[in-house]
Amino acid sequence: MTAIRPGAWRGLIAPGLVSLLCLAILLGLGTWQLGRKSEKEALIARILARSKVEPPAPLPAPETWHPERDEFRRVRVAGSFQHEAETLVHGLAAGEVPGRALQGYYILTPFRLEDGGTVLINRGFVPTERKAPANRSAGQVAGPTTVTGILRGSELRTMFVPAPDPVRNEWFNRDIAGISASRGLADPRPYLVEADATPNPGGWPKGGQLRVDLPNNHLQYAFTWFGIAACLLGVFGVFAWRRLHDEPEPAVSARS
Structure with missing residues (x-):
């Protein structure tokens, strides 16, 4: 050696x-x-457990809302949309070809509740060519309606996410407080509702975008x-x- x-x-x-x-x-x-x-497995289990509750529950009171306890619960709300104050949030959605995502926007629309207050509804995804409300006018539902969906909290903006542009009505993350303030909403709820896959007239926006099969x-x-x-x-x-x-x-x- x-x-x-x-x-x-x-x-x-x-x-x-x-x-x-x-x-x-x-x-x-x-x-x-x-x-x-471990965190992702716990999140997937929580989504599966809460999103399949039957029947849909009413919205929690703002003062009792707690993300750890209430997020991903299935809820149903009654009221009317305020389409004139909708907000566009940049995002991706699954396309018809597997593995190819579509670029576009998620439509967050204030929803005036029958019992008072306002909650943001993520009505779903539209491709870039459907950005303008005139290109999806059939989906601008008027009058009293009901929405079933999943409760979500705000999405934090990381260092790689661009800052929002409220003047142009373009956002890059689900900032509930920021969007509510920029749209001047009265008595906004501290959460939003992700609409389920119930078809909208004209086919747009497409709801049911919340993925339960998160990659792990x-x-x-x-x-x-x-x-x-x-x-x-x-x-x-x-x-x-x-x-x-x-x-x-x-x-x-x-x-x-």
């Missing part, structure tokens, strides 16, 4: 520290993905990060063994 060269370990300090930092990051990412897996690939991602970490250990192990045991190349002197 080749002996360790004296002082060779000094050349491993800088590479070792860098490798240790990278290893900590990779293990952290893998552990985080395992945590996200976090275990695969965790294995990927842990696998890269194992490769890093292997590569550094080979590098360290060679650095410690290989004889240094003799210096070549230049002749004048």
Whole structure:
């Protein structure tokens, strides 16, 4: 067995520290993905359990609303739409071709409740060419109506999501408080209702966009990060063994 060269370990300090930092990051990412897996499984179970409650429940009182307890419950509301104050939220929806998403908007429309107050209804998705209400006029339901759907809370805007443009009536996340304030809604509820797949006249908007079969690939991602970490250990192990045991190349002197 080749002996360790004296002082060779000094050349491993800088590479070792860098490798240790990278290893900590990779293990952290893998552990985080395992945590996200547990969270996603709990979310899917909660959606399935709450969205299938029969019959649909009435809306919770604003002062008793609690997302952890009430979100994803199936509800039914009665009232009338205020189409003149609808809001467009950029989004994607599943297209007719599997794996290909459609770009367009979700239509959030204030709904004046029979018993007072206003709640936003996510009526569903429209493609970009149906953005203008005139291009889906049959779906602008007038007069008293009922809506069945799922309760949802606000969607936080992350650093990668653009800021809204209330002047142009374009938003990029489900900001219930912000949208309610920009539209001047009276007594808005702190949640919205995702309309179910009941067809609207003319076919647009298309409701029932809330997906219960959420993708859960976090275990695969965790294995990927842990696998890269194992490769890093292997590569550094080979590098360290060679650095410690290989004889240094003799210096070549230049002749004048």
